Amino acid sequence: MALYFFTPFIAIILTILGGGIIFYILGFNPIEALKFYFITPISNLYGFSELLLKATPLCLIAIGLSYCFKSNNWNIGAEGQLTFGAIVGGGVALLFYNQEGFYILPLVILAGAIGGMIFALIPAILKTYFNTNEILVSLMLVYVSKLILDYLVVGPWSNPEGFNFPETRQFSDSSRMPLLFEGLRIHAGIFLALAAVMLSWFILYKTYLGFQIKVSGLSLKTAKYAGFKGKTMILVVFMISGACAGLAGVGEITGPIGQLHRMISPDYGFTAIIVAFLGRLNPFGIIFASLVVALTYLGAETAQIFLQIPKYTGQVFQGMILFFLLASDYLLIFKVKILSLKKNELRH
C-alpha cells in the first residue's frame, strides 16, 4: 500500500535522471540543463504564478478523468470535451461581447461545463446503448471538436475587424476570470479546481456513487451481482468528467486567452491522463501531480529560450513520467526472473 503511493516519486526521480542523460547526449551540461528545466522557471513570483496557471486546467481535467478511470471507463477524449466546452462557453461570451454585468461570467462558466458534459455524453451513450468502444469514440471526437472550433474561428465567429485572422473578438471584461494579483496571470479558475478536488474527495469516498464507482473499477462482475445500475453510472461519470474538462476549457479562454482561436490548449486534455495516473486517481495526489507535470510545460519553454532546444521536449518528459510510472509499478508488483533458453530448444 505504501509502495503504491511511493512509486510516483520513483518515477519522477527516474524521469529527472533520464532527462539528464538525454541532455548529456545532446551535448549540454546535464546539471545546468536540468536547472533551466526545473528550477529557473519557478525561481520568481511570475514563474510560480505561471506554474499554478498551467496546473489549474490539468488538475481540473484529471479530477474529472479519475471518475471515469476509477470505474473502468476509458475516456481518452478530454481534449475534445475541453474544446467543446470552450466553444459553448466562448459562444456565450461572444453573445455578450459588448455588454457588462456580474452575471455574464457565471453564465459563461456554466455554458462551458454543460458543453463539455454534452460532448462527453456522446461516447457514453454510444457505449451504453450501442456497445461501442469508448476509447476510440472519445478519441476521435477530439478531432471533431477541433475541426468545429477551426470552422467557427475562421468562418461565422471570426472577428469582423480582425483582418481575417483565425480568431474571434476579444471577450468583454465581464466574461473574464478575475485576476488574483496585479501583473500576474493566475486567475480565479484555480478556486474552481480546488473546489473540484474537495468535492470529488467527498463524492468518491463518502457517497453511494463513490462506492459504486470503486466497486465497478475493481470488479465489473461484482457490480453487476450487487445490482448497481451500470448504464446510469457510465453516463454519470462521463458527464462529470466532461464537465470538468469543459470548465478547464472555459477557464483557459476566459483566463489567459480572452478570445477563441485555434490553439486554446497545448494538449492539456491528453496530458491530464498522465496527471490522473501520476496522482494515483486520488484527488489530493492529483494536485501534486498537476504541479509536477505543469513544470514540464514551463521547463520546456525556458529550455527553448536558454538552450535553443524545441519546447516539445516537454512532451518527452511527460512521456518519460508515464513510462517510468508504469515500469516501476510493474517491476514492484511482479518479480522478474531471468530464464535461460537455448535457441535450439525453441526450434522443437
Place this chain on the structure above:
Amino acid sequence: MATDLRISNISKIYPGCIANDNVSLQFKSGKIYALLGENGAGKSTLVKILSGVISPDNGEVFLNEKNLKLSSPLDAKKNKIGMVFQHFNLFETLSVFENLSIDATEDNKSLRVRINEIFKKYNFSIDLDIPVLNLSAGQKQKVEIIRCLLRSPKVLIMDEPTSVLTEQETEELFISLKKFCDEGILIIYITHKLKEVLSLCDEVAVMRKGKVVSVSQTQNEKVETLANKMVGQKLAKIKKKINISKNKDEIFKVKHLNFYSDDPFETNLVNLNFSVKKGECLGIAGISGNGQNELFQILSGEIITPNTSIIFRNKEIAKLNPKQRREYLMAFSPEDRISQAAVPELKIYENVALNNFKASNFFEKGLVNERKIKDHSKKILSDFSVNTDNVELKSQFLSGGNLQKLILGRELITAPELLICYNPTWGLDVGAINYIHETLIKINDQEKSTILISTDTEELLKLSDRIAVIYKGKLSKIMSSEEVTPEKLGVLMGGGSID
C-alpha cells in the same frame, strides 16, 4: 513403432487439497484411453503434468521406458506429446496458415505441402487463408489438431474436446481420432461424458478425489457402472431430514426460461420450468459447463431474458435486477467468491455493503453511513463465526472458508425467504464445508427455501429435498431425493436417461 507411456506414482498436493494422490497408469499405442471423472477429480492436474505446465511433487513419467523430465510445455513438445486444450490457443485475427506457421521450423512452401498431405489423409478441408475468427468451433479444433499432427506426435491428449462441438462435429472428431489411433498415435481422451467413453474408447481409467479408482475395458462397462465409479457410492453420513412438504405453498416458480447466446463457451438454456416450495431445498446437479452459470445469473437478475416468467411470493420479478430482487427477500451466493461475490481489495465492511437493502440504511440520502455498515458487519462476523472481528481487514486476508462464511452471513442476516447458491463449498476444507452445510440445513428448518446449484453430488444428496439434473442446458425431471441414487444422478449428468 509402438509407444508406451507410463505414469508412476504421481502426486501433486495443493494447499488444502490433494489433486493427484499416487496416480499410476499405463497406456499403449493402438488404443484410445479415456480418463473419466467429475470436476475436481484430478484429471486436469494429471494432464497439466503430462504437458509440462505444472510439475508433480512426486512421481515419474516414462515414455518408452525413458524417464521424461517435463518442466515446461517445450519439454512435452520435444518428447512428441501433443495437447489439444478445451479452450483454443489460436490468434483469431491471423489466418489459419499463419497460426500453423508460427512455431514451424520449415519454410512456408514445404509447410503448405505437409498441411495439404494431412488434409488429404484425414479428409479435412479448411481454407488455409481465411482468418481463424471465421471458423466454427469444430474447425478451430481441427486447426489445433493439425498443429499437433505437424509435429508427428506419439501421444495426443484431448481435454474435454466435445464441450464446444455440435453432434455432427463430434462424430467427425471421433472418426479422425480412430484414424490417428490406427496409425499408432496413443490417444488419451479426457471427459466426463459417459456415452462418449463407451462409443469411442477402448480402455477407461476413472478418477475420483485425486485417485485412480478403476481401470477397465470399456466393453465390460455400461453407463450405470461407470456412473457409479465416477460419483462414488459413499453416501453422506449426516443426511438431512427430508422435509415433508407436499402440501406447502410454492414461493418461487420459473416458467419458460430460455437463454440463447452467440458465445460458444456459453450454454444455451432450453425451456426450464421448475418451482420451489416453502422450506424446501431444490438441488440442481450437473457437471460444470452445462448451463449452471447462465441459470444462476438469470435467477439472480444479472441476465434478463425475454419471455421468461419468474414468480416470487406472488409477484412477477423476471425483469428486476439483483438489487431489486433482494428487496423482495431473495439472496444470492455465486460460485466465484473471489471476483464476484466479494472483492478481495475491499475491506470486510465494504464487501458487506454490497448487499444493500433500503431498510438497512447503509447509504442514507446517497451518503455512506460507515457506522451502520460496520456495526452490521460486526454482527455478521460474530453470528457466522468468521475468525476475525476486524471489519477494516481487507477481504483478501480471509481464507476461502471464512470468506464464504462472510458472504453467506451477508446474504442470510437479512432473513431472506429464498437463497440461491452455486457451489457454496468448492475448494473449502472439511470444517468449513460442514459449517456451511449445517447453515443451509438450518435455513430450511426455519421454513426458508434454498436453490442449491452444485457440481458436488454428495453435497446435493445430503442437502436437497428434490433434485433435478441439468445437462446441455436442459433440465431433467425433478425427483424427490428419496428416489434419487448416486447412480441415477451419474447417468443423468453424463447425458444418459433413466427408466
